[in-house]
Amino acid sequence: MMKVGIIRDSRYLDHKPGNTHPEHPRRLKAIYDALDRSPHQGLVTLAPEPTTLEALEMVHTTSYIDKVLKTADQSFTNLAPDTPASAMTYLAAWLAVGGCIKGLDEIISGKCDACFALVRPPGHHARIDGAGGFCIFNNLGVAAEYAIRHYHMERILIIDWDIHHGNGINDLFHEQEKVLYFSTHDILLYPYTGNFEDVGKNAGEGYTVNVPISREMENDDFLYVYERVMIPVIVRYRPQIIMVAAGFDGHREDPLGKCRFTEEMYSRLTALLLKGREMAGNPPLLLALEGGYQPSALARCVEEVLQCLTGEITGREISHSESAIAREIVQKARDTHKKFGVWVE
Template sequence: MAATCYVTDNAMLKHWNPLKRWMPERPKRLQVAHQLLQSKGLLDRALILESRYATDQELELVHTKEHIELVRATEKMSLEEVTLENHRIDPVTSICQETNKCARLACGCLLQAVDAVLSGKCRNGVALIRPPGHHSAADTVSGFCIFNNAAVAARYAIQHYGLKRILIFDWDVHHGNGTQEIFYDSDSVLYVSLHRYSKEKIFPKTEIADATYVGSGAGRGYNINIPWTKPAISDADYLTAMYQLVMPVASEFDPELVIVSAGFDSAKGDILGDCCVTPAGYQHMTSLLKNLAHGRVLIQLEGGYNVDAVAESLAACMATLMGEPCGSVTNMRPSASAMHSIARAKAAVSPYWKCLTEEPTPIVVEPQRGIETWQIPVMSCPHGNMVSGMPSQGLRADLTDLDNVNKWICLTCFQVLEGDINSEALLEHALKNQHFLVVNTHTLHVRCLSCRQGVIHKEFIPILARLHEKA
């Protein structure tokens, strides 16, 4: 099985109206990204898929026949006619005579990746496509989006492969209002969106992007909005959201497929997003998502308008899908506004997820050591394979003060770390090195810093025995 598949098509460059050349969603976004993936040698290691067009039947899994016909009709218009029709349909979006074919091609490319992953040809995939899709609802063209590629892909996977649970994770800086609307009453798709939010200033300028919109009917709790209310949102903010809310809920949901609506307008340097996410930040999010769905993760391009930032960020994500280590995240201190947004989102959906409502059981311990909280360790952890064997020279001879409740040993590199379990030192070491398993020298409790839970496994026993001897 190949690790990663890749699909794109130069024909999608034809989606461009020269009378609207001021539009930031332009063909160069694909050109520059594809060239960088080539120059880095990533495409040489990927399974290259053939592109195809989505059929009417496939588009109708999400979109109305009227919407499909509306887009198709623009093919036969003159440039002036199609631009006037464009203004009537949605002046924000660019439409030309080639838009119908390009939008079908974008959707079809993603479906090819779905087939490749779910048929077992590859483990994960990247679809470099345009126009984007997450603002498009069943019957609307909106925000540069014609057909909702991610939504069609999810419904396609449900219909053709019998999937029951799909996660659509949207890190585009704009709320995917179309995707939310399509799956708002569904419990088969968990939609999670991290986005900037302002009803007055930030597209799509709708109240439904707020944290209080959690789904309806069977879908209550399956729509999670994390609305950033301030600019300059950073790697630390996104990764804190991942650890505190996204990954616990996603792990409980247990998806069979993860589709990433990868908008890189949250990247540092984007002309619209005004955020500060780095390629390393996207890598760490990708790495965490790989722990879900047996690694079946599809990354498909949404927004992102600094072409160099898009290219570098997508290349970083693809490298991570292929197993390369993540880059270093230098600042792991989240902002106060981001923490407030995460807390609001968590409060909104906590009634629907056990991982957010169960309280840890307190243990009575000696008063001078304070009260700890404890949860029953799990027997399996997706990061269990990160444990290294006992070093040939044994544990460090100078390892002292083992009764210190704030001393930990990394079970991958055996570096000694100090701080409580939520300290910046431990989290920085984990994220920088992808070393998530640590043992507390006082309690001999093994914790996974990614899963945020205690772990017990036979591989730990020799190390715990040596620590006990040194105590």
């Protein structure tokens, strides 16, 4: 049985971007409430610490970090037109990165096999010098950089199943091979980047795998893409650690994603991920919460993932009833990447 940790802290709820803003504290509150209602056996709750300036500076510019700090104790300011800050936002943002690093330390030390950082604000859109898409610091980007510099990791796989393209992570590791960024997303949504041809550059060429999907896809279509594209990438790249930008805005009730997936899809996706992980020799697994804007649907999705990780539900895997759209997308991804050697064949 896997030892699974979660990172949680009530201070993540103190980032208040406004009552009508989609990235509202009630998202995380719904997840924490669900966990309190039905605790999972074998799940360890871990408290985060704020990250250090040194860790943040591995990714973000000093002037941008200062800009975030200057929002402290101001009742309301904007870091980007879609990303406001309230008085305690800076602390939540430091804790979001710190939570991911705490999770990383736990899994690398072997205290946990997997850790899910249930944090906010999210991170995958954050750029080195700016906020955007509700993200302030690039939580997983900093964790990956920390894993490289602190733990001397050379093969880090970041899987991004949020329905938006994680342009921040994409750009951060665009020119290097130590991080392979794999993302599925609807390219018609913010930030409108991440086409098939965006494969990385220089030493990083081939180490960015962007797979734009269609909002017409059903559960089995999405799983088919992961089985046919992600699994071969995992097997060939043999990551020393797998990180997941775990957004759940592909859920059918999500007001921003407008896709068709159900919560069950996310446990099946997790089962598939665990299968791939096993084929790569069971590297440690760090998940960090990204999007998901219908609070109760989000909580159900997170529950599904945790139940799969802790072994409470098993056997939910791919059933092979994919559509022509899914087959087309897989073909396009394989054709684009064949020459870079991340494939098994």
